[in-house]
Amino acid sequence: MLKLNKEYTYKQICEELGWNVFTGGDSKKAQIKEIESAYKFYHPENKKTHKPKKSYIFTEMIRETVQPSVKNNGGIRNTKNIDPMMDYIRAIFTRDKCLEQPFTMTELLCDILELMNRESYVMAYKDEPEMDDYCLNHYIQSTKLFKDYSSHLKKVLKDIVLKSIEVLSKKNLAEYEDGYIFYYQISQPEETKNIIGRIFSAQVNAEIKENETLRCNNLNDKYFLSNKMTGRQLLMMIYRSKELITEFDKEKINTLMKDENVIKKLNTEIEEIYTNVYYTIDEGNPLLSYYRAVSINAIENLTLSESEIKSLARKICHIVINKGRKTFFQNKNNQKYYDTFEDVQDMVVTEHLLFPEELREGLVN
Known part of the structure; x- marks a missing residue:
C-alpha cells in the first residue's frame, strides 16, 4: 500500500506494489498510467533546478491499483x-x-x-x-x-x-531460480565407496561466470583458439575438443576450491538444507563438478x-x-x-x- 504525502520514485512504487520494474517501453507506460489514474498526486520540486522531479507524492487514493498485464511478454515482441x-x-x-x-x-x-x-x-x-x-x-x-x-x-x-x-x-x-547444481565428494574411511553430495545454489552465479571467463581466456592465450572471441564465447570452441574440456573442467574446479568466498556460500547452504547430518566442502570433500540448473518454485x-x-x-x-x-x-x-x-x-x-x-x-x- 502506498502511503500518502510520502515521496516515491517509480522503482519504489513498483517495489511497494510488488510489480516488475521496467526501464522503458509499453509495460512501464501502462504502469505509470495505472498509478496516475488511481491516485491524486503531484511531482515535488527539485530544490536546485526548481523544476518538477519525476518522483511522486500522492495526496489521495481514488481507487485500488490494478496491475497492468505485461505488454509484449516482458519486452519480447x-x-x-x-x-x-x-x-x-x-x-x-x-x-x-x-x-x-x-x-x-x-x-x-x-x-x-x-x-x-x-x-x-x-x-x-x-x-x-x-x-x-x-x-x-x-x-x-x-x-x-x-x-x-x-x-x-x-x-x-x-x-x-x-x-x-x-x-x-x-x-x-512463475517464480524460478537459475543457478547450478554442485557435486562434491563425501569421503568416509569406513565405507568402501565414497558418497557424492549434491547442492543447488543460485548464490554464486556471478563468481561462476567470472571464473569461467578467466579460464576461457587462459586457454585462448595458451592454444590460440580464436582472435575474434573472448571469455565464455570461447566455450563453443572448447567443447569441440575432449582434451580442452578436460583441462577446462579441471582448472575451473581447482580455482573454485581456492575461492574461500564461494566455498563459504556453498557450505552455508549445505548446513541450512542438511541441518542434522551434513558434510561441508573442503580439501577432504572436494568439489567434483557442477552443471547449470533451474528450479521453478511457483507457477x-x-x-x-x-x-x-x-x-x-x-x-x-x-x-x-x-x-x-x-x-x-x-x-x-x-x-x-x-x-x-x-x-x-x-x-x-x-x-x-x-x-x-x-x-x-x-x-x-
Whole structure:
C-alpha cells in the first residue's frame, strides 16, 4: 500500500506494489498510467533546478491499483517460438508437480519435459570410440556432424526453454531460480565407496561466470583458439575438443576450491538444507563438478488434456528442428563443410534419434 504525502520514485512504487520494474517501453507506460489514474498526486520540486522531479507524492487514493498485464511478454515482441513452450511448461508442472526441485538441463529437457531422448542427448558427451559405434549402429556416416548438429539442436531447445521461463516470470506466471547444481565428494574411511553430495545454489552465479571467463581466456592465450572471441564465447570452441574440456573442467574446479568466498556460500547452504547430518566442502570433500540448473518454485496452473499437451510438445519439436536447420547453416563453416546429400541424411537421422517419434509426426524431412 502506498502511503500518502510520502515521496516515491517509480522503482519504489513498483517495489511497494510488488510489480516488475521496467526501464522503458509499453509495460512501464501502462504502469505509470495505472498509478496516475488511481491516485491524486503531484511531482515535488527539485530544490536546485526548481523544476518538477519525476518522483511522486500522492495526496489521495481514488481507487485500488490494478496491475497492468505485461505488454509484449516482458519486452519480447516476437513470441511465436516461445508461446507453445510457456503453455507446455505450465501444463507439465501443473500435472507433475515438480515445483521447488532443481533440475539440470539434461534432467529438465529429457526427463521432465520429455522433449528429447536422453540416450541420444548425452551421446555427444561420450568418448569418440563410443560415439563412433553409436553413429555406425544408426547409419550415420559423419560422427562430427552428429556431434555438431545434436549440440546445436540442444542449444536451440535450451534457449527456448530458458527464455520461456524468464518470460513467465516477467508476466508473474512463475517464480524460478537459475543457478547450478554442485557435486562434491563425501569421503568416509569406513565405507568402501565414497558418497557424492549434491547442492543447488543460485548464490554464486556471478563468481561462476567470472571464473569461467578467466579460464576461457587462459586457454585462448595458451592454444590460440580464436582472435575474434573472448571469455565464455570461447566455450563453443572448447567443447569441440575432449582434451580442452578436460583441462577446462579441471582448472575451473581447482580455482573454485581456492575461492574461500564461494566455498563459504556453498557450505552455508549445505548446513541450512542438511541441518542434522551434513558434510561441508573442503580439501577432504572436494568439489567434483557442477552443471547449470533451474528450479521453478511457483507457477500459474494450466490444466490441459493429455492430447493438448502432446500437441504442444509436437509443435515445440517442429519449431526447434525448423529453427535448428536454418540457424545451423547460418554458420558459414557449417555451410561450407556440410554440403553433401549424405550430410543432409545424417542430419535427419540425428533429428530422429534426438526427438521422440510421436513428436516428429507431420514434420517435413
